[in-house]
Amino acid sequence: MLPLVVFLVFLGLLMGGLWAPFSIAAAALLYIYLEGGVFGLRAIGLASWGGLYSFTLTAVPLFLLMAEVLLQSGVANRVYRGLSRIVRRLPGGLLQTNIVGCAVFSAISGSSVATAAGIGTVAMPQLLQRGYSRKLSAGSLAGGGTLGILIPPSIAMIIYGTFTETSVSQLFMAGIIPGLMTVALFMLLIGVLALIKPSIAPRETATEEPPVNWTETAADLLPFSLVILVTLGSIYFGIATPTEAAAVGSVISIAVGVIWGNLSWSVFLTALRNTTRTSASLLFIVLAAFLFSYAIGIDGFGRDLSAWLLEQELSKPMLLLAIILLYLILGCVVESIGIMVITLPVLYPILLAYDIDLIWFGVVLVLLIELGQLTPPLGINLFVIQSIWEGKLEEVVQGTIPFFLIIFAMVFVLWTVPELATWLPSLMVN
Amino acid sequence: MILKTIANLLFAASARLADLAIAAMMVLVALEILLRSLFASSLLIADEFAAYALVAATFLGLPIAIREAALFRFEGLLNRIPDSWRPLYERFLYLLAILVAAILLTYLIQFVESSARRGIVSHGRIEVPIWIPQLMMPLGMGLSLLALIERLLAPSGKA
Numbered sequence: 001m002l003p004l005v006v007f008l009v010f011l012g013l014l015m016g017g018l019w020a021p022f023s024i025a026a027a028a029l030l031y032i033y034l035e036g037g038v039f040g041l042r043a044i045g046l047a048s049w050g051g052l053y054s055f056t057l058t059a060v061p062l063f064l065l066m067a068e069v070l071l072q073s074g075v076a077n078r079v080y081r082g083l084s085r086i087v088r089r090l091p092g093g094l095l096q097t098n099i100v101g102c103a104v105f106s107a108i109s110g111s112s113v114a115t116a117a118g119i120g121t122v123a124m125p126q127l128l129q130r131g132y133s134r135k136l137s138a139g140s141l142a143g144g145g146t147l148g149i150l151i152p153p154s155i156a157m158i159i160y161g162t163f164t165e166t167s168v169s170q171l172f173m174a175g176i177i178p179g180l181m182t183v184a185l186f187m188l189l190i191g192v193l194a195l196i197k198p199s200i201a202p203r204e205t206a207t208e209e210p211p212v213n214w215t216e217t218a219a220d221l222l223p224f225s226l227v228i229l230v231t232l233g234s235i236y237f238g239i240a241t242p243t244e245a246a247a248v249g250s251v252i253s254i255a256v257g258v259i260w261g262n263l264s265w266s267v268f269l270t271a272l273r274n275t276t277r278t279s280a281s282l283l284f285i286v287l288a289a290f291l292f293s294y295a296i297g298i299d300g301f302g303r304d305l306s307a308w309l310l311e312q313e314l315s316k317p318m319l320l321l322a323i324i325l326l327y328l329i330l331g332c333v334v335e336s337i338g339i340m341v342i343t344l345p346v347l348y349p350i351l352l353a354y355d356i357d358l359i360w361f362g363v364v365l366v367l368l369i370e371l372g373q374l375t376p377p378l379g380i381n382l383f384v385i386q387s388i389w390e391g392k393l394e395e396v397v398q399g400t401i402p403f404f405l406i407i408f409a410m411v412f413v414l415w416t417v418p419e420l421a422t423w424l425p426s427l428m429v430n
Numbered sequence: 431m432i433l434k435t436i437a438n439l440l441f442a443a444s445a446r447l448a449d450l451a452i453a454a455m456m457v458l459v460a461l462e463i464l465l466r467s468l469f470a471s472s473l474l475i476a477d478e479f480a481a482y483a484l485v486a487a488t489f490l491g492l493p494i495a496i497r498e499a500a501l502f503r504f505e506g507l508l509n510r511i512p513d514s515w516r517p518l519y520e521r522f523l524y525l526l527a528i529l530v531a532a533i534l535l536t537y538l539i540q541f542v543e544s545s546a547r548r549g550i551v552s553h554g555r556i557e558v559p560i561w562i563p564q565l566m567m568p569l570g571m572g573l574s575l576l577a578l579i580e581r582l583l584a585p586s587g588k589a
Contacts, residue, residue, distance in 0.1 A: 013526070015504055015506070015507060015517075016506055016507055016525050017503055017505060017507055017508040017523055018522070018526055018527065019503045019504060019505065019527065020501065020502045020504075021500065021501060021502075022501075022526070022527045022530050025530050025534065026526065026530045029530060029533055029534075033506060041533070041537055042540065042541075043543020044533075044534060044537035044538065044541070045537050045538050045542065045544075045567070046532075046538060046541060046566075048541075048567060049485070049541065049564055049567065052484060052485045052488055053481050053482070053484075054481055054484065055480060055481050055554070057481075057484055058455055058459070058480045058481060060484075061452045061455065061484065061487055062456055062459070064451075065452060065456065068566075084458070084511075086507065108529075127567045162478055194568060209493070227439065239467070240463060243459060243480070244459055244460075244462070245462050246459075247456050247459035247460040247461055248459075248460055250456045251456065252462075259433060270448070272453060273445065273447045273449055273494075274450060275449075275452055276445060276448045276449050276452060276487060276491040276494065277486070277491060277494055277495050277498060278498040278500065279452070279487060280448065280488050280489075280490075280491030280492045280494070280495040280500075281485065281492075281495040281500045281501045281502065283484075283487075283488040283496070284488065284492055284501070285502075287488065333486045355578040375508045377504065378504055380502065404496045
C-alpha cells in the first residue's frame with residue numbers, strides 16, 4: 001500500500017509542475033520517513049555520497065561535453081551539410097538527412113535531447129522554408145533524436161549500467177545493431193511515405209544542383225568520423241572504459257573544434273557551462289532516484305514484489321509483456337530517465353530471478369524509454385522540437401506516430417532475435 | 431541590494447567551480463590514459479579524483495540549473511492556471527522545493543560533520559580527509575536553497 005501512496009504523491013507533484021528531480025526527492029524523503037522515521041532520514045548523506053561518488057557516472061558530463069563542444073564550434077553543422085549533399089537525393093530529401101544526421105550525431109552524443117536539439121536547430125528552418133511536411137519534419141527530428149540514447153554513447157545506458165552493475169561498454173556495443181536497424185527502418189518509412197505521397201517532400205533533384213563535391217563532403221565528415229572512431233573504437237577493443245573514452249573524446253573534440261570549427265576560448269566556456277547545467281540537472285535526478293531506491297530497499301518492496309511475482313509462476317514471456325506494458329503506461333506520465341532509475345531497483349531482482357540477460361534487457365529498456373520520450377504529456381523530445389519551431393505540439397505528436405510505431409516494433413524484433421543485441425558484445429575484446 | 435550582490439557572486443562562483451570540476455575531470459582522465467598507454471605509468475588517483483569532481487560538479491552546478499530553469503518540469507497544468515493565480519501557485523511549488531532542499535541540506539551537513547569528526551580518509555594513494563570532497567554536497571545544496579528562496583521572493587521570473 002505504502003509504495004502506491006508514495007508513487008501517487010510523486011505523480012501528483014510531477015503533474016502539478018514541481019521540477020522532476022524535486023518530485024522524485026520529495027517522494028523519496030516521504031517514503032524514507034514513513035518507513036524509517038527521522039532515524040531513516042539520517043542515511044540520506046551516505047546514500048547521496050554512495051550514489052554519486054562513481055567513476056562510471058563521470059562519463060555522463062564528459063560525453064555531454066564532447067557533444068556540446070562539437071555543437072558549439074559548428075562542427076556538427078558541417079556534418080549536417082556534408083550529409084545532406086549525399087542523402088537528400090533519396091526519396092524524402094532532407095527528411096532523410098534528418099534521420100542520418102541524428103544517427104551520426106548520436107554516435108558522439110549520449111542524449112536524445114541534445115541530438116534532437118542539435119540537428120533540429122540546424123534542420124528545422126530549412127525544412128519549413130523549402131515546404132516539407134510540417135508534421136513529418138517535426139516527427140522525424142523528434143523520432144530521430146531518440147537514437148541519441150540507442151546508438152552509443154548513451155547516458156541512459158551509463159545510468160542503467162550503474163544501477164544494475166552491468167558493463168557499460170557491453171551495453172554500448174549492444175545498442176549498435178538495433179540502432180542501425182532503427183535508422184534503416186526510419187529511412188525506409190520516409191522513403192515509402194515520400195513515394196506514396198510526394199507532397200510531403202519537395203524533390204531535391206540532381207538537375208537543380210551541381211554534382212556532389214566529394215572532397216568538400218569528405219572534409220565535412222572526416223573530423224566527426226575521427227571522434228566517433230576513437231571513442232567507440234577504444235571501447236570496443238577494450239583499450240578504454242566508457243569514462244576514459246569520453247575524456248579522450250572530449251579532448252579530441254576540442255582539437256577538432258579548433259581546427260575544423262570555430263572553437264574559441266569563449267565558445268569553449270559556453271559549451272562547458274551548458275554541460276554543467278545539463279549534467280547537474282540530469283545527475284540530480286539520478287541522485288534523487290538513488291534516495292528513492294534506498295527507500296525501496298529499506299521497505300523491502302522490491303524483494304516482496306519479486307517474491308510475489310515468482311509465486312505467481314508467471315512465464316517469462318508474460319513477465320516481459322507485463323514489463324513492456326508497464327513502461328508504455330509509465331512512459332506517458334513520467335519523465336524518461338526518471339522512470340528508469342525509479343523502477344530498476346524493483347525490477348532488478350526480478351530480472352535476476354528470471355535469468356533475463358541484463359545486457360539484452362538494457363537495450364530493450366532503452367527502446368522503451370525512447371517511446372516514453374515521444375509520448376505526451378511528458379515526452380521530452382516533443383518539447384525539444386516544440387521549443388525550436390512555431391508550430392503546434394499536436395503537429396509534433398502526430399508526426400511522431402510512425403516513428404513511435406517503428407521503435408515499438410523494434411522491441412518485438414529484439415525479443416524474437418535477441419542476438420541482434422547480444423552478438424556484438426560477445427565479440428568484444430575482454 | 432548588497433545581499434543580492436553577494437548572492438549573485440556566490441552563484442557565479444559556484445557555477446564556475448562546477449565548470450572547473452568538469453574540465454578537471456576531462457584533463458585528469460585523459461592524462462591517466464596518456465600515461466598508461468605511452469609510459470605504462472599511472473597517476474593512481476585519477477579515478478578517485480574524477481569521482482570527487484563529479485560530486486562537486488553536480489552539487490555546485492545545481493544552483494545555476496535552478497536559476498536558469500534547466501530542470502525538467504511538466505508545464506501542462508501550470509499553463510492552464512489563470513494568470514492572476516499563477517504567481518501564488520508557483521510560490522507553493524517553490525515552498526515544496528525549499529522544504530525538500532532544506533531536509534536534504536540538514537542531513538548532508540550532519541553526514542559531512544560525522545565524516546570529519548570520525549576523521550575518515552579515502553583508501554586511495556593520497557589519504558584525502560573525505561569530508562573535504564563531501565563538503566561540496568552541503569555547499570551546493572545550501573546555494574540551491576538560496577536560489578529557490580530567490581525564486582520564492584520573485585516568482586515572476588521565467589520558470
